[in-house]
Amino acid sequence: MAAVSFLASFSPRIHSLSSPFPSPAIKPKRPTNTFQVRSVAAPTEDVAGFDDMVSGTQRKYYMLGGKGGVGKTSCAASLAVKFANNGHHTLVVSTDPAHSLSDSFAQDLTGGMLVPVEGPDFPLFALEINPEKAREEFRDAAKNNGGTGVKDFMDGMGLGMLAEQLGELKLGELLDTPPPGLDEAIAISKVMQFLDSPQYSMFTRIVFDTAPTGHTLRLLSLPDFLDASIGKILKLREKIASATSAIKSVFGQEETRQNAADKLEQLRERMVKVRDLFRDTDSTEFVIVTIPTVMAVSESSRLRASLNKENVPVRRLIVNQILPPSALDCKFCAVKRKDQMRALDMIRNDPELSSLKLIQSPLVDMEIRGVPALKFMGDIVWK
Numbered sequence: 363m364a365a366v367s368f369l370a371s372f373s374p375r376i377h378s379l380s381s382p383f384p385s386p387a388i389k390p391k392r393p394t395n396t397f398q399v400r401s402v403a404a405p406t407e408d409v410a411g412f413d414d415m416v417s418g419t420q421r422k423y424y425m426l427g428g429k430g431g432v433g434k435t436s437c438a439a440s441l442a443v444k445f446a447n448n449g450h451h452t453l454v455v456s457t458d459p460a461h462s463l464s465d466s467f468a469q470d471l472t473g474g475m476l477v478p479v480e481g482p483d484f485p486l487f488a489l490e491i492n493p494e495k496a497r498e499e500f501r502d503a504a505k506n507n508g509g510t511g512v513k514d515f516m517d518g519m520g521l522g523m524l525a526e527q528l529g530e531l532k533l534g535e536l537l538d539t540p541p542p543g544l545d546e547a548i549a550i551s552k553v554m555q556f557l558d559s560p561q562y563s564m565f566t567r568i569v570f571d572t573a574p575t576g577h578t579l580r581l582l583s584l585p586d587f588l589d590a591s592i593g594k595i596l597k598l599r600e601k602i603a604s605a606t607s608a609i610k611s612v613f614g615q616e617e618t619r620q621n622a623a624d625k626l627e628q629l630r631e632r633m634v635k636v637r638d639l640f641r642d643t644d645s646t647e648f649v650i651v652t653i654p655t656v657m658a659v660s661e662s663s664r665l666r667a668s669l670n671k672e673n674v675p676v677r678r679l680i681v682n683q684i685l686p687p688s689a690l691d692c693k694f695c696a697v698k699r700k701d702q703m704r705a706l707d708m709i710r711n712d713p714e715l716s717s718l719k720l721i722q723s724p725l726v727d728m729e730i731r732g733v734p735a736l737k738f739m740g741d742i743v744w745k
């Protein structure tokens with residue numbers, strides 16, 4: 363692997379002392395009707411490269427996950443930029459409570475809404491969901507208002523139906539103590555919005571920058587958890603309903619009750635749909651990102667095993683921050699690189715990881731920030 367200098371790749375254009383990167387150009391977006399996806403050869407049986415990932419207009423989801431700090435955000439953002447530059451309307455979503463999309467793109471993408479990213483050739487939007495903060499707000503609202511403010515809050519988070527049901531059931535204790543996994547539920551509910559809303563139908567590539575490993579696994583198993591919880595709620599509801607049906611029928615609430623139960627059932631079905639989609643080999647791929655250290659490789663191996671158990675398709679493993687051979691003239695770097703090569707061997711011999719397509723990504727000489735830097739990284743990683 364040759365030494366990789368990001369700075370050198372831009373040196374003719376260095377124009378600012380404070381920022382060695384050229385400012386991302388704000389290009390006029392091409393009109394939607396010129397949308398075209400590069401036509402490429404049909405995929406092969408082996409794990410194909412970026413040509414395969416970019417081909418076709420059917421919506422595809424890429425989830426990037428791994429241990430904290432290995433470069434998930436950089437890899438996710440660089441993939442999103444590459445998709446957009448290859449003609450896809452792309453959405454990059456962060457479900458990591460410690461968002462770094464804004465830092466990675468060097469643009470303010472906060473706010474929990476779709477924000478356009480400036481720089482790529484085709485529309486690229488970012489969405490940072492702050493699940494933990496939302497859960498805290500939920501808890502505060504429940505405390506401060508005795509549960510009354512919760513519905514508005516949950517409505518805002520796309521979970522209004524669930525709040526409606528809980529409110530109607532008067533399960534105040536559940537409102538005071540948010541069910542475990544509510545933060546992930548908020549993230550999932552956003553995904554449900556993508557699926558259903560016409561506003562999102564233009565997006566043909568959706569890239570997730572997921573939270574570190576443990577969160578990711580909870581996120582993936584959440585639909586099952588909610589499926590079971592909603593089942594319980596519905597059963598409980600039935601019990602309450604039969605105990606109070608005489609009174610309710612006098613006040614004409616029977617129909618409302620039925621509608622509400624239908625809505626809850628719809629929510630459950632949506633969760634199942636999301637769960638199935640994330641396990642759909644045709645549309646979804648989970649890409650594991652790691653670094654060449656024994657600890658990171660071991661965690662990646664466990665992650666792969668868990669994803670296998672959840673039937674989530676995994677084909678690629680990015681090994682990021684590999685020291686280039688030119689580092690050999692530095693004694694410290696030479697020892698470090700030897701260590702990294704051992705970690706790469708470990709991957710090749712690992713029963714969980716050896717079958718994955720190995721993508722080696724070099725440690726570059728600058729922090730990867732802004733669209734030009736992400737494009738640079740994307741051209742190295744996504745081939």
Ligand SMILES: Nc1ncnc2c1ncn2[C@@H]1O[C@H](COP(=O)(O)OP(=O)(O)OP(=O)(O)O)[C@@H](O)[C@H]1O
Binds near residue numbers: 431460683725729
């Ligand atoms: N190949 C690389 N060469 C040089 N710097 C890199 C490389 N990959 C990532 N970095 C830098 O490492 C830091 C961490 O990267 P990043 O935020 O992408 O990791 P992460 O896995 O998403 O972290 P977190 O788990 O905290 O969200 C950033 O400063 C990023 O610019």
